[in-house]
Amino acid sequence: MIPQDQTAIREVSITLPVRDDQLNSLQLGDAVFLNGMVFTGREGLYHMIFEKKAEPPIDIRTLGGATFHCSPAINESSPGIYHVPSVTATASFRFAKYMPEFLSRYNIHFVIGKGGMSSRVYKESFVPNRTIYLTTVGYGLGAIYGKGIVGVKDVAWKKELGLAQAIWVLEVNHFGPFMVECDARGNSLFEQGNDEINKKFLPLYEGLPIPALKRLGEVTSPAQEVV
Amino acid sequence: MYGTDRYEEFMEEKDVMIRAETILAASRELNTRAAIEIPKDVQQKVEKMASEExxxxxxxxxxxxxxxxxTAIxxxxxxxxxxxxxxxxAKIGNQASIEGGMVALEKSLRQATADTxxxxxxxxxRVHPFSRKDHNNNVGLHAPTVDYSFEPNVDWMDITVVHxxxxxxxxxxxxxxxxxIPxxxxxxxxxxxxxxxxxxxxxxxVIGIGVGGTKDVCVRLSKEAACLRLVGDRNSEPEIARLEEELIDLGNNAGFGPMGFPGKSAVLDVHIEAAYAHTGGMPVGIQQFCYAQRRKTARFFPDNTVEFREDPRWFTPYYRRETID
Incomplete structure (x- = not known):
């Protein structure tokens, strides 16, 4: 599945909302560029919806079906006038528990973020909802992603959640690249990479002692993931 | 009598103090440059990795x-x-004089953080850890952090900003x-x-490793090692320098590239700092500083000129001294 030759990264442009045949055709490792509307959300959004049982004041069902785990660097030059020069994702694994309900209730087909989730989460909640996970590339490409943001269309819960956690509705054009980490079948690009890496990585432990002082912990083997 | 008056007049006319307004203006500039401009040492290393991956x-x-x-630039x-x-x-020369003293310095740094x-x-x-209250200016309880060191026989002050x-x-x-070592x-x-x-x-x-000291000191040193040395810099102790090179090899032959994809481009550099430890212990802190290395340094002179540069020059021989003086 992982492309092997030097020129294999395929770049794909998609206008939101995405068509079903486009979802099916996306392959692990494809670089996707989005056009249309994307809304942001992280701890604050999930807390409001799932802990405080509040409905967002914006109808996020009809925005195009793409959500982004991030908070943009926002410049408010005068009240209500926003400029977004840069945007970078935040790690998505923390939001995995909200996905089954969130994806179906709000009609989400692209989750954009950092680092993905496990293929178990993908198979249980992404595949049934026809949702693809797109990971940002390198994670620190704020300036490139900022270039794809045409403007701020709307903002919600700014007062309740602050600038960093508010829901920002961004109008985007050639917004990317985002890499397909979970395809329509729920495969994970990262997990496939790990299988390959482990063959080289795990033998490096040979001959190195277990630390004299142990610690309680959930992860007991370097082959296991911490997320 | 005449001579003394003349001297006092002379002292009043000539700048001998680093002024608060100089510090505020230059600290704003430091934050701006740090956020936007990648240091050359990091960029060149990533270019080399891209050509070899x-x-x-x-x-x-x-x-x-x-x-x-x-694009950022x-x-x-x-x-x-x-x-x-x-x-x-902040690295402060022993002969440096700061208008308003250390309290004014800290205020300028906090103000520059909010302004930028x-x-x-x-x-x-920056938010309150419990209430999650956000002042929307990156200033709050113990924020921003300011660390200090001193330098003998000089009258300048260096401020390095790291994001x-x-x-x-x-x-x-x-x-x-x-x-x-194993x-x-x-x-x-x-x-x-x-x-x-x-x-x-x-x-x-860049992976910074602090070895020795106490729990807090090894963690602090690991962060300074990750953030305040140029890519390619080796520790002045040959044995530590060799270990740095060995760990760079180990890290780049572990099978990882960026984003955890298979590859050989994971470690820009390994920087190790040592501190004298308890005779029974060897505490170790490890910190990674990502490829978006936001760091810039300004040197403030008593005549209020300011020189910007990319090398923090934090680990001076005096800072790494082992002796009483």
């Missing part, structure tokens, strides 16, 4: 990282929107002399397993 996914990521460095945008937790390292949070903009990451993320890449472990290597590999998978710490990264 053979895995297509890893290579694609490295090429985009290089594109992003250029061209568009005057922060290179990464997670502008981290702005912090300062709005003007660049930086992301207002570093704060969620992944940091680890601490109490090792013992019996664990030794135990340190195992800890190094464990930290790779934890933070390089899926690229959680945003590699290629």
């Amino acid at each position: 053979t895995n297509p996914l890893s290579r694609y990521v490295l090429e985009k990282i290089l594109d992003n460095y250029e 061209k568009d005057r945008s922060p290179m990464c929107a997670d502008t981290g937790l702005p912090r300062y390292y 949070t709005a003007s660049i903009p930086l992301r207002p990451n 570093k993320g704060g969620l992944f890449g940091g680890e601490y472990r109490m090792l013992f002399p019996a664990d030794g 135990g340190l290597k195992r800890f190094f590999l464990d930290s790779i397993a934890e933070f390089l998978r899926r690229g959680m710490s945003c590699q290629p990264a």
